[in-house]
Each structure stands twice: as structure tokens, then as C-alpha cells.
Amino acid sequence: MAISAARRIAFDVLRRVAAEDAYAADLLYAELESGIKKADASLATELTLGVLRWRRLLDFLLQPHLKRPCEQLDLEVLLALRLGLYQLRYLDRVPQHAAINESVELVKRARKSSAAGMVNAVLRRATAEAKIGGSELEKLIPPRAATEERLGILYSHPTWLVARWIGSFGAKRTTALLEANNRPAPLTCAVLEEEASGRVAGSLRKSSFDVAPGRWLRGSVQFSGGNPGSSDAYLAGQINFQDEAxxxxxxxxxxxxxxxxxxxxxxxxxxxxxxxxxxxxxxxxxxxxxxxxxxxxxxxxxxxxxxxxxxxxxxxxxxxxxxxxxxxxxxxxxxxxxxxxxxxxxxxxxxxxxxxxxxxxxxxxxxxxxxxxxxxxxxxxxxxxxxxxxxxxxxxxxxxxxxxxxxxxxxxxxxxxxxxxxxxxxxxxxxxxxxxxxxxxxxxxxxxxxxxxxxxxxxx
The missing domain is CATH 3.40.50.150 (Vaccinia Virus protein VP39)
Structure with missing residues (x-):
């Protein structure tokens, strides 16, 4: 079975992030410049960043189906399992068989064929509770777990970091922060001539980009779709990728x-x-x-x-x-x-x-x-x-x-x-x-x- 470009890229980027301490955004940018289809680029980005965001919860849900701790698995095997479960849990548009079968193929491609059967079996067993949430998910967490441990599992953050944020911001603001950290970041650009922001936004819309004014600044625009890096405004030096803060x-x-x-x-x-x-x-x-x-x-x-x-x-x-x-x-x-x-x-x-x-x-x-x-x-x-x-x-x-x-x-x-x-x-x-x-x-x-x-x- 052929592996899609999106899953291949996501797997390779995740492996390099783990092995080289590289940053996913930089690696994705380099990979996606190769001219792959827009749909594949979008899925590769979703898979890569999604697995990184939800790593702890994915491992928590995988662990009952494994004979040894997740951290003792070969990296390539663990990444294939995370990618498969992420698709089963979060991507309704991906057929179950595609999520599982391509994860198996990724293990084979990584020369870990001996683990292919295990990956297939674990993902099939995990399918039944892949989408578990709410109170049912909380029931899986040990009842005596501290607040920071529980939130760390539910929102996929390290316990120590959640604990210090609760100390700084309180539990309510910390929960809101954890939720925000698991949402895709807004794609914002600075308009380098502030007074021209309206004109630049209009030009981008005419070029079929979905843009809106920035939330706070007169000289910023937010993109809801498309790649601003391919726009005439970017190539001409009128805009620059930059968060409003x-x-x-x-x-x-x-x-x-x-x-x-x-x-x-x-x-x-x-x-x-x-x-x-x-x-x-x-x-x-x-x-x-x-x-x-x-x-x-x-x-x-x-x-x-x-x-x-x-x-x-x-x-x-x-x-x-x-x-x-x-x-x-x-x-x-x-x-x-x-x-x-x-x-x-x-x-x-x-x-x-x-x-x-x-x-x-x-x-x-x-x-x-x-x-x-x-x-x-x-x-x-x-x-x-x-x-x-x-x-x-x-x-x-x-x-x-x-x-x-x-x-x-x-x-x-x-x-x-x-x-x-x-x-x-x-x-x-x-x-x-x-x-x-x-x-x-x-x-x-x-x-x-x-x-x-x-x-x-x-x-x-």
C-alpha cells in the first residue's frame, strides 16, 4: 500500500523533531516548499502539529493496549502509533482503514517491519475508545490524581508546567491557557506600511485569499486560508509573517x-x-x-x-x-x-x-x-x-x-x-x-x- 505524501512528511518531520531537537514549523516549511498538493500540505501540517500537541493524551490512550511503556518503544514505532491514533481520534474525514494501514506501512518504511503486526493490532484495539471524551475520559485517570496531573493528561501538557501555571494564574486561567495552546495559532501578517493595510487586504481578497483585519492592530491582517507566502503582497515586500503581539x-x-x-x-x-x-x-x-x-x-x-x-x-x-x-x-x-x-x-x-x-x-x-x-x-x-x-x-x-x-x-x-x-x-x-x-x-x-x-x- 502506498503511503500518502502527507503522512510521509508528517512522520519524517516528527522523527527529526525528536532526534535533532529541530522545530516542526521550520521543517514543515522546507518540506512543503517542494510543491506538493495543497490538500497534502494541509494534512501534513495538521498531523505533525496535532501529534505534537496531543502527545501525552495519545500515549495515555495507547498505553492500556501495549505490553510495555510507550517510552520503551522504538521511536519510529511510537510515532506511527501516535499518528494512527491521532487520525482515529481527531480527523473524521480520514477513513479508519487509511489511518491504520498507512501507520503500518510507515513502520515498514522505517525498517521496523517486525513491529508492523503490533501496530496494526494496537490501533484496531484502540479504535473503540479513540474518541472517548468528557466524563468517560476523566474516569480513566486515577481518582487520586492531583489537579495538575489530571489537567496535564486531559490537555496534554507536562505536569510540572501545569502546576507552576496554576500557581501563577490560578486553575481557571490555566485551563483556558491549556485549551488555547492546543488550538492552531492564528496566521497573522504585519502590513509594513500601516496606512495601506486596507488596500493590501483588498488586494489579497481579489487574489482569492480569505483575510480579515487583525484583532488589535491597524497594520495587521489575519489569514483564514491559503498560503500568504505565495501572495503578490508577500513577494513584493508589503506584508511579513508576524504575530500581533x-x-x-x-x-x-x-x-x-x-x-x-x-x-x-x-x-x-x-x-x-x-x-x-x-x-x-x-x-x-x-x-x-x-x-x-x-x-x-x-x-x-x-x-x-x-x-x-x-x-x-x-x-x-x-x-x-x-x-x-x-x-x-x-x-x-x-x-x-x-x-x-x-x-x-x-x-x-x-x-x-x-x-x-x-x-x-x-x-x-x-x-x-x-x-x-x-x-x-x-x-x-x-x-x-x-x-x-x-x-x-x-x-x-x-x-x-x-x-x-x-x-x-x-x-x-x-x-x-x-x-x-x-x-x-x-x-x-x-x-x-x-x-x-x-x-x-x-x-x-x-x-x-x-x-x-x-x-x-x-x-x-
């Missing part, structure tokens, strides 16, 4: 015409382009990254967008920055755990360990301290992450300020408001501590944190 971070920098700006952790480049637009032809953005291949990727984005006032520099923001003059604005969009992006990058939930947060904190603190030293006397420093964790957010800012008493956190509501569809919406993103935050189930975006810092004598 990420766009907001660039606006919070409050870049002004003719300023010199440092974007010290610039990849993948979306914020860099928005900053360069704000700085104008007489301004300049220095965009840095530690990885040369990521700088090359930014260069391609700059060329496509027609952005010429950016200089790319290889640098490690954890070390003192190699510049002799200060910057009017410094952005540290720090590498982080990414817990605000689990809908978009579901594999992160399975890779992250509690100790990673303390290690990230140390690196982020070094970056922020170096950024403070790189700003000129009237400059501002913006610190941002796509994390929900306090160790990477407010703890970093507060620790940095302990050793830099001349700096303080300031409100950035006025910088964001002009870019919103309704300026009054700005209040929805700032909490009592003055920091900017987005929360996926409440804002419909990735989860971001941002602090804007200025020297005390220049603060309002």
Missing part, C-alpha cells in the same frame, strides 16, 4: 525618525523591519544575532521588504556589546523558553525542563545589563520575551534595575496606542506593575512580556 513589541520601542537603534537579538527579523520603517531613511538599525545563518535569513527578509537602512552584525548579546557610541533605542528580544508560543511551537512543552528557566534567567540578565550600557543618555531600552515565566520576565528586569539605580521602568501605553484600532485598547495590555503582557486565551496572540526602561532624569 510581536508587532506590538516593535511599536513599544517607540522608534523615531533619524534615530540609531540596536536590535541585539534580531532573528527572525520581523521587528527589525518595523523598526527600520519607523526610523526612516535617515535613521539606522543595527541588527545583531549570534548565528551567521540567522543573519543570512534576516538579509533575505530585508531584501524582500526593500529595507536598506539596516546593518547586520554578528554578536553575542550576553557579552559587552562592541559599539563605541550609544543608541537612542535598544531592543533585547531575548531568547527564552517560548512558553508563550506553545500553540505555534508545541514541541517546546516536551523539551523544556524546570532548570532551563534559571539558566535562561542568567543569560537574559547579562543581555539586559549590556543593553543598558549601550543606550545613550536619553535613550530607552526595551526588554522582551515570548515567555510566560516570571524568571524570564519581571525577575530579570527587577534584578537588572537593582544594579542600575539610574534606570526605571516606564509606561509605554502612549507608544502603543496610535497603532491600535482603538487607542483605548492599550489598557488591555498593561497590568498594575506597568509591564506589557499578552496572554494567549485572552488576547488571541502569542504570550509576550515587555518592559520599557529609561534613565530616571528622562522619565516622565
Amino acid at each position: 510581536s508587532q506590538m513589541v516593535a511599536h513599544l520601542v517607540d522608534a523615531r525618525a533619524s534615530q540609531t537603534i540596536l536590535d541585539a537579538c534580531a532573528a527572525p527579523g520581523g521587528k527589525t523591519i518595523l523598526l527600520a520603517r519607523a526610523a526612516g531613511p535617515r535613521g539606522r538599525v543595527i541588527a545583531g544575532d549570534i548565528h551567521e545563518h540567522r543573519l543570512r535569513a534576516i538579509q533575505q527578509q530585508l531584501i524582500r521588504a526593500g529595507t536598506t537602512n539596516v546593518r547586520l552584525v554578528a554578536l553575542d548579546a550576553r557579552r559587552p556589546l562592541p559599539f563605541s557610541r550609544g543608541f537612542a533605542r535598544v531592543l533585547i528580544d531575548a531568547p527564552c523558553s517560548g512558553t508563550g508560543t506553545l500553540s505555534r511551537n508545541p514541541e517546546i512543552r516536551w523539551r523544556l525542563k524546570p532548570e532551563d528557566l534559571n539558566e535562561a534567567h542568567r543569560s537574559q540578565l547579562a543581555m539586559l545589563r549590556n543593553a543598558l550600557a549601550a543606550a545613550d543618555k536619553s535613550g530607552q531600552v526595551v526588554y522582551s520575551t515570548c515567555s510566560l515565566e516570571p524568571e524570564e520576565n519581571e525577575y530579570v528586569v527587577k534584578k537588572a534595575l537593582e544594579g542600575a539605580r539610574e534606570w526605571r521602568a516606564i509606561s509605554a501605553r502612549k507608544a502603543l496606542a496610535p497603532h491600535l484600532r482603538d487607542t483605548a485598547m492599550a489598557e488591555k495590555f498593561f497590568e498594575d506593575d506597568g509591564f506589557f503582557r499578552t496572554f494567549p486565551p485572552e488576547h488571541g496572540t502569542d504570550g509576550f512580556f515587555t518592559a520599557v526602561l529609561a534613565r530616571r532624569e528622562d522619565a516622565d
Whole structure:
């Protein structure tokens, strides 16, 4: 039996995600550029991200039908079982025989033919309760399981991560977050000329793209179907893939015409382009990254967008920055755990360990301290992450300020408001501590944190 292109791609991507610590979105993009049919591309994406999101629950439902723990199975066998059960549970449009038979063929293709019979038998036994849900599913969970354990199984997240979120957000908001993490992330683009967003959206509709205005920003559009990367607007540099919260971070920098700006952790480049637009032809953005291949990727984005006032520099923001003059604005969009992006990058939930947060904190603190030293006397420093964790957010800012008493956190509501569809919406993103935050189930975006810092004598 032939294996469909969609299942082959999903299996290969899942295997590489597990074996190489690669990111599914990047691997899928490379695979789907090969010109496969639209339906196959859609199914491959659904299968890959769906299996990654629901991995724990799938294993929980498979385990009663196995003679040994899931984690003791060969990787290829376990992936075939997960793919098969995911289709049986979540994809009504896929015939049962196709889900099972092609999973068996995937095992054979991976040279694990000795497990083919077991895969076939397990999936057939699991079919009867594949769609179990609600109270019936909860009955399968041990009755004495703690709340974090129960929610971790039901919503397929690690127990330790659920427990810390309950401590931070409470059980109700955490449940909403878990649900949001298991929904497909919105496909949003920034319109690089904000005032042209209506015209660009109209042009996309004429080209048969299903688009709507962004939820929050005047300069954003959301896609419900189609591949924006193939649109004339994208190819002409009019739009750029970027979540609305990420766009907001660039606006919070409050870049002004003719300023010199440092974007010290610039990849993948979306914020860099928005900053360069704000700085104008007489301004300049220095965009840095530690990885040369990521700088090359930014260069391609700059060329496509027609952005010429950016200089790319290889640098490690954890070390003192190699510049002799200060910057009017410094952005540290720090590498982080990414817990605000689990809908978009579901594999992160399975890779992250509690100790990673303390290690990230140390690196982020070094970056922020170096950024403070790189700003000129009237400059501002913006610190941002796509994390929900306090160790990477407010703890970093507060620790940095302990050793830099001349700096303080300031409100950035006025910088964001002009870019919103309704300026009054700005209040929805700032909490009592003055920091900017987005929360996926409440804002419909990735989860971001941002602090804007200025020297005390220049603060309002």
C-alpha cells in the first residue's frame, strides 16, 4: 500500500523533531516548499502539529493496549502509533482503514517491519475508545490524581508546567491557557506600511485569499486560508509573517525618525523591519544575532521588504556589546523558553525542563545589563520575551534595575496606542506593575512580556 505524501512528511518531520531537537514549523516549511498538493500540505501540517500537541493524551490512550511503556518503544514505532491514533481520534474525514494501514506501512518504511503486526493490532484495539471524551475520559485517570496531573493528561501538557501555571494564574486561567495552546495559532501578517493595510487586504481578497483585519492592530491582517507566502503582497515586500503581539513589541520601542537603534537579538527579523520603517531613511538599525545563518535569513527578509537602512552584525548579546557610541533605542528580544508560543511551537512543552528557566534567567540578565550600557543618555531600552515565566520576565528586569539605580521602568501605553484600532485598547495590555503582557486565551496572540526602561532624569 502506498503511503500518502502527507503522512510521509508528517512522520519524517516528527522523527527529526525528536532526534535533532529541530522545530516542526521550520521543517514543515522546507518540506512543503517542494510543491506538493495543497490538500497534502494541509494534512501534513495538521498531523505533525496535532501529534505534537496531543502527545501525552495519545500515549495515555495507547498505553492500556501495549505490553510495555510507550517510552520503551522504538521511536519510529511510537510515532506511527501516535499518528494512527491521532487520525482515529481527531480527523473524521480520514477513513479508519487509511489511518491504520498507512501507520503500518510507515513502520515498514522505517525498517521496523517486525513491529508492523503490533501496530496494526494496537490501533484496531484502540479504535473503540479513540474518541472517548468528557466524563468517560476523566474516569480513566486515577481518582487520586492531583489537579495538575489530571489537567496535564486531559490537555496534554507536562505536569510540572501545569502546576507552576496554576500557581501563577490560578486553575481557571490555566485551563483556558491549556485549551488555547492546543488550538492552531492564528496566521497573522504585519502590513509594513500601516496606512495601506486596507488596500493590501483588498488586494489579497481579489487574489482569492480569505483575510480579515487583525484583532488589535491597524497594520495587521489575519489569514483564514491559503498560503500568504505565495501572495503578490508577500513577494513584493508589503506584508511579513508576524504575530500581533510581536508587532506590538516593535511599536513599544517607540522608534523615531533619524534615530540609531540596536536590535541585539534580531532573528527572525520581523521587528527589525518595523523598526527600520519607523526610523526612516535617515535613521539606522543595527541588527545583531549570534548565528551567521540567522543573519543570512534576516538579509533575505530585508531584501524582500526593500529595507536598506539596516546593518547586520554578528554578536553575542550576553557579552559587552562592541559599539563605541550609544543608541537612542535598544531592543533585547531575548531568547527564552517560548512558553508563550506553545500553540505555534508545541514541541517546546516536551523539551523544556524546570532548570532551563534559571539558566535562561542568567543569560537574559547579562543581555539586559549590556543593553543598558549601550543606550545613550536619553535613550530607552526595551526588554522582551515570548515567555510566560516570571524568571524570564519581571525577575530579570527587577534584578537588572537593582544594579542600575539610574534606570526605571516606564509606561509605554502612549507608544502603543496610535497603532491600535482603538487607542483605548492599550489598557488591555498593561497590568498594575506597568509591564506589557499578552496572554494567549485572552488576547488571541502569542504570550509576550515587555518592559520599557529609561534613565530616571528622562522619565516622565
